[in-house]
Amino acid sequence: MLGVKKFSILSIWGAVLSSGSVDLWGNEGVSSKAESLLQNANSIAVYLTNSLLTGLLVSLLLVLVIRLLMRNGIHSVPQRGQALVESLIDTLGGILEPIVGKHLFRSVFPLLLGYFVFILIQNLSGLLPGIGSIGFERDGHCLGIFRPMNADLNATLALALIASLAWTYFCVRCVGISGLCGHIFGNKADKKEVHRIVYLLLFFVFFGVGFVECLSIVFRIVSLSFRLYGNVFGGENLLHNMYAMSEFLTSGGLAQTDFYALLHSFSVSLAVLLHWGIRLLGYFLPLPFYFLEFLIGLVQAFVFTLLVAVYIGLICNHDEEELMRKV
Numbered sequence: 349m350l351g352v353k354k355f356s357i358l359s360i361w362g363a364v365l366s367s368g369s370v371d372l373w374g375n376e377g378v379s380s381k382a383e384s385l386l387q388n389a390n391s392i393a394v395y396l397t398n399s400l401l402t403g404l405l406v407s408l409l410l411v412l413v414i415r416l417l418m419r420n421g422i423h424s425v426p427q428r429g430q431a432l433v434e435s436l437i438d439t440l441g442g443i444l445e446p447i448v449g450k451h452l453f454r455s456v457f458p459l460l461l462g463y464f465v466f467i468l469i470q471n472l473s474g475l476l477p478g479i480g481s482i483g484f485e486r487d488g489h490c491l492g493i494f495r496p497m498n499a500d501l502n503a504t505l506a507l508a509l510i511a512s513l514a515w516t517y518f519c520v521r522c523v524g525i526s527g528l529c530g531h532i533f534g535n536k537a538d539k540k541e542v543h544r545i546v547y548l549l550l551f552f553v554f555f556g557v558g559f560v561e562c563l564s565i566v567f568r569i570v571s572l573s574f575r576l577y578g579n580v581f582g583g584e585n586l587l588h589n590m591y592a593m594s595e596f597l598t599s600g601g602l603a604q605t606d607f608y609a610l611l612h613s614f615s616v617s618l619a620v621l622l623h624w625g626i627r628l629l630g631y632f633l634p635l636p637f638y639f640l641e642f643l644i645g646l647v648q649a650f651v652f653t654l655l656v657a658v659y660i661g662l663i664c665n666h667d668e669e670e671l672m673r674k675v
Contacts, residue, residue: 378480378584382500383491403497406473410465440464440653447657449665452522456660459514464653467507470497471580471645475638480584498580501573508572511656512565515663522664531663533558568659572652579648583641590634597630 382399417429444460445453473479474496482493497503519528535554542550596602602623611619 378499378581378588379492380581382495382502385491385493397500398492398495399497399500399503402473402479402494403470403503406469406497407466410469436465437461444653444657447654447661447665449661452518452660452664455521456518456657460653460657463507463511463656464649467498467576467652468646468649470503471649472642473497474499474580474584474587474645475641480587496580496584498576499584501577504573504577504580505569507576507652508569511572511652511659512569515656515659518660519663528663532561568655572655576648576652579644583644586637587634587641590637594630594633597626597633600627602626 382397384394385396385398385401386394414433417433419429422430440461441453441457444457448456448460479494479496480492480499523531533555535551600623611622
C-alpha cells in the first residue's frame with residue numbers, strides 16, 4: 349500500500365495533501381539507516397537502497413542539467429548557463445586557491461568543485477517533492493522509496509574515503525613519500541636556535557607526535573562522514589516532525605485537548621477563533637524549516653569542500669608559506 353507524507357516543496361500544499369492521505373509513518377520518525385527496496389532479491393539488486401536510488405537519479409539529473417546549461421558550447425561572451433557555471437567556478441576558486449596553493453590549484457580544483465556541487469545537490473534533494481515522503485508498508489512500518497543520499501552513513505563514508513585517497517595522492521605527488529613522512533614524523537626544530545643535544549632529543553618527541561598526527565588523519569574520515577551524515581539526517585527528522593505537527597494542527601487536533609475544552613467553556617467564540625487560527629498556522633508551519641535546511645545543505649557542502657582543501661594545503665602549500673616568510 350502506497351502512502352504519502354509530504355508531497356510538495358511548498359509546505360502548504362504538503363499539509364493539504366497529507367491531511368487526506370493514509371498515514372503509515374505514525375510517530376516512528378526517519379530510520380537511521382538506508383533500507384533495501386528489494387529485500388527478498390537473490391542477486392546484487394538487494395543492495396539497491398532508497399538512498400542509492402535517490403543518489404543515482406539526482407546524479408543523472410545533475411549531469412543532464414549541466415549539459416543543458418552548456419549545450420551551446422563555450423563563448424567569449426557568456427550566455428546565461430555559461431555565466432552561471434563560470435560565476436560558481438570563479439567564486440569557489442577565489443576561496444580555495446590560496447588554501448591549496450597556486451602550483452597545485454589547477455589539479456585539485458576539479459575535485460573540490462565536484463565535491464561542492466555534488467554534495468550540495470544531494471543535500472538539497474531532501475527538499476524535492478516525494479523525497480523521504482512517498483513509501484509503502486513493510487512489516488508494519490513505512491519504507492520510503494526515496495531518501496537523500498547523504499542521509500545514509502555509507503554514502504558520506506564513501507565521500508570521506510575518496511577524499512582521503514585524493515589527499516594521499518596529491519601529497520605524494522607534491523612532496524613525495526619522504527617529504528610526507530618528514531612532515532608527519534620529522535623534527536620541526538631549527539638547529540640554529542636549539543642545542544645539538546636538545547635537537548637530537550626532539551627527534552623522539554616529534555616521532556611520537558607523528559603517531560598522534562596519523563591518528564588525526566585517520567579520524568578525518570570519521571569526522572567528515574559523521575558531520576555530513578548527522579546534519580542531513582537531522583534535517584530529515586526535523587522536517588518529518590514539523591509535518592507531523594502540521595498534520596496535528598490542520599486536522600483539528602487542538603480541539604481534542606483539555607486546554608481547548610477549558611477555553612471553550614470560558615468563551616466559545618474565542619475557542620473557535622483560536623481553533624481556526626491554529627489550523628491556518630499549521631499549513632505554513634514547515635515552510636521556515638525548508639529555508640533552514642537549504643542553508644544547512646549549502647554550509648555543509650562548503651565545509652566539507654573547505655576541509656578537504658585545508659588538509660591538502662597543510663602539506664602541499666607548506667613550501668610556498670616558507671618562501672613567503674623568507675621574502
